[in-house]
Amino acid sequence: MTSTVLVVDDEPDLEVLVLRRFRRQIRERQLSFVFARDGLEALQSIEQHPHVDLVVLDINMPRMDGLSLLAKLQEREDKKVAIVVSAYGDMSNIRTAMNRGAFDFLTKPIDFADLESTIQKTIRHIEVLREARRRQADAERAHASLSRYFSPELAKRLAAVDGDDGMQVHWRDIAVIFTDITGFTSLVETADSNVLRDLLNEYVGGLTEVVFAYEGTVAKVIGDAIQVLFNAPGDQIDYPARAIACAQALDRWAETFRERWKQRGVDFGVTRIGVHAGPALVGNFGGGRYFDYTAYGDTVNTAARLEAANKTLGTRICVSDSIACKVREFRGRPIGDLVLRGRSEALRAHEPLSAAESYGLAATQYATAFNKLEADDTDVVPAFAALVGLNAADPLANFHLKRLLNGAKGVRMHVG
Template sequence: MTSANRILVVDDEPDVEALITQKFRREIRRNEMEFVFARDGQEALDMLETDTDVLMVLSDINMPKMDGLTLLTHLGDKYQNLKTVVVSAYGDMENIRTAMNRGAFDFVTKPIEFDDLEVTIRKTLEHLEKFKTLQREKAEAELARATLSRYFSPSVVESMALDSEQMKPGGERREATFLFTDLTGFTNLVESTEPDIIIRLLNDYIEGIAKIVFSNEGTVMKIIGDAVQVTFGAPVAQTDHAACSVNCALEIDRFAEDYRSDWNARGVALGTTRIGVNSGEAIIGNFGGESFFDYTAYGDAVNTAARLENANKTLGTRICVSESVVAKIGDFAGRPAGELLLAGKSQRLATFEPLSLEISSSKPMEAYRVAFAQLASGSPLARQSLAALVAELPNDPLTLFHLQRVLGGAVNAVVDLSVK
């Protein structure tokens, strides 16, 4: 049952309560309105201390102890959501003007015309209902914005706030770049480590990654345990989504390595973070329907990014990006990692390891690129070049990986990962 609109009437005249109750008897019976009464401003304030259901105040101006104008001042200080209608003598424009300046919503004059009073009360209550609706919508919008801020960068949230159509159920096919991360050995770590340590470790880890993603205009689509799925170029289009993704991957790698070293020093065997990145078309949108928000992406380009994350285990790298990513970056800094045959794919996929500009332009990396080109072309010189490079890069897993392949009889850069 809907509760009645509760109205506080403040007037020292003894017959006011009976007149009001008689005039609005139908509204009272229908539970539309409910009236409570005070004889002066101070009594009204005392009542409001405990009666939190009052929506509206109907107050006379001339009263003992505390007049209506003083009451208005107190109401403005403490009860801003209440709407007050004042009752003033006909022609007393000075008091009416003062009352309106102190926050009165409206006024009626004495002697009271009860039909006019009813119209004024209903108008005031309608205004209050609209005000409550706006407050509720504002609260819902703020909650939605807070929720979206957990997944999207601030600029994306702002864009969606301006265009809510982007978040409606449904999806569209569009070009984007997809990034997957995974923390090695985390399942085993959970089994052997105290829960409070795991919770603190994982919370700070995810928080660190999310901040990096947002700073690079990315969207966190899913967090499953320690794994994070990120998209660049949706829901807001980015012309440089591939470059943003690579920069993000490098920043995540630096953060994750520092984070791992910190926890290793505390005696917790935190593993490395592997990252896979791929660009391509996918169907992206909100697939949760009206009642559930699930902004995600589906398509081969997404699956490929996940497989590249896993390919790091074989290559010995921590970041593996596809040729489709590199093709969109004119000044890509990095080196070729291998031509991968992935499960369900008939064509080889050229992959790369992004590097800082300083490392990428170093002489050892230039030598690596020469050796890899020899390997890719089937040149017998690849074996000697890779062996010589090990002396310069003794702790480089990717160089060691290809040297071992060559020593095992490989004659190209094709790495078959089609069978698990």
């Protein structure tokens, strides 16, 4: 790459001497030179040659002296690196020039060997500065892109890493959360566009903040649906517990959000959540031109189908036994062995509960009723009927009672 040097000096013979001294570098396209006789002409030259890398300027010149030119150069957005030239006895001006941002100085009469070594040293400095700025710009762009997916602290760490550490496509064990909204299509068709915009912006923004609070990764946002990953891209030893805690926090936030908009006359649907854990193919699937950090595989599909199963079950959160059994003190109640859409094998699922709910009378009675359901006990219908009597709004108790009254038995069921 050719570096361009602007020489600003009113001595008439200097141009010839410089071109003669640097003829090899010019011939090999290491350097090119532009010349100006004073500060005003130098500024005009920079406008015509914005690619100028280095300015070598005399301090004493007509119309605009070197110190004034240096001040103008420092005001520019692309601050030009400068070497000042002055008589040895003019150290006061040289000191002023250095204080104003000059990189180095030379004394007159010019020693051309000294000029050559000073130019080479300064260009190396410029290249280091450019590389630092390039890296900073790359990091800022990376951080802006990563901030869409990762919590601010994680995005900062990833942006600071050289290469694609953690971004390359590979298999790893993860937890996946899928969320979706009931009746969203109808809302889109009926709501005012401005209301829908504000609604979705607040909803997606709010859920994302909850995810980031648990250091999850937002892999996809498709309309009203959100896909969240844990243990990716970085390792999280407690990722199963994080994922379930995050799902419960998302549920609480979504219910508060729904009630707030209901008071404003907008009937926003229930947010349904599915959670599963297992191996998945994870990484940046966008290639070199587009960043698309996401996950693919059966684990992801299962989480999505668990989310959909909530519609049949009447629940808002449905988590697989694969993730629940990894949480040391999982609090929840078993839903049953679900045969999800497109599957033949059953998967045990649970509804997570808060600490207060897990110690309540309803949870204890549900556990008793579910044990009767697993054992095909003849008292199972009265047990679930008592549960519904205790809490008529319990969707899961109602679901099982309805199944039983329709002749179903056991805990294996087709959903979705």
